[in-house]
Amino acid sequence: MYGERSGWQRDGFESHEGTVGVLLADGSEPGPVFFDLGSGATFHESSDWWHYDGTFHRPTAVTMRGRCACGWRGTKTYPIDWETVREDDDPDAYDTTGPYAEWKAHLDEVAGRAVALPEDLTALLGQVRERLDRLWLEEDPACGYAAVLRACGELEAIVAETGPEAARALAYEQEESMPAVAEALGMTEKAARARLLHYEYLGR
Template identity: 85%
Template sequence: MVYGVREGWRREGFESHEGMVGVLLADGSEPGPVFFDLGSGATFHESTSWWHYDGTFRRPTAVTMRGRCACDWRGTKTYPIDWETVREDDDPEAYDTSGPYGEWEAHLDDVAARAVALPEDLAALLGQVRERLDRLWLEEDPARGYAAMLRACGELEAIVAETGPEAARALAREHDEAMDAIAEALGSTEQAARARLLHYEHLTWR
């Protein structure tokens, strides 16, 4: 069983597609953020956490929940919210959100299927590098292990700085700035894809 969490759902390699529980009101609409007056002048705290839509303090009352993603995807199934149970437990993490989570997981499977897959040999090499770096923490001489980690990081950064900028510029030219296609290939949201292109296009290594 998957329970509600205060942080969003994330999958390694697809972090920009952060998932969360979304809510719907009785009329089927999706409410905007809830605002909290922190008593410090014009400063307000904003939240979209599902448990804040409980109808208290004139907040909207959600009647159902569904999966949602940072890419604007929304789940097609809805699940009723039993506010009595939520209030009795007095802990949103104790409430079962496995339905919305399962739909988000299926959405991420689809995102991953449409993203460009790494060649098997390259994926294996990257896995070996990560595993070997992890083993450096266990060196008998910790100082040598840390130094080796930093040297390895330097080598990796040099490789990225050599290949990243041209790959980013070529990808942008290939798709003629069609950010939706680039985002799909990278398995990211359009906002994250745009930020990644800008990062690599201007990356340098000294």
């Protein structure tokens, strides 16, 4: 795994996006760096690891580690060789295997604590996705597009019928335990609250 300018994600756990985090020489995690784009009071901020190279008075990171949007941080740190980064002039060429591996292990734990779908339902959902993918190739383009949209309509009808009831029941039963809801859904608490609200009021 080499440096990626976009974060790391896993299907079904998108709110647990992973990135490379950095630490300064004193062991602290720096805040975002700011860029003056020359447009008055408008500043761009970034937490991308390669911006902490000490240039333009920015903080200089000495090590990197895995980081997740949920607040998790990896326990292992990996030195940053800024000479190599500058020579390659391409952050994507720098090896971030270590931080990625730790984030992946963290996601395995998140997935292990989430409520597991029944095997037959998991298989059915996979078949639906695979069948929709094949529709593009099997049908006349116009018919294929229409068939996919009809299928999407059927799926939306199922969601609109079952989602709100499940969301309201879960919100009621777990009113004082949002962390437990988030863990069961494999999401951050912020994402879990948004998911409950989305389905609770779906169709209203």
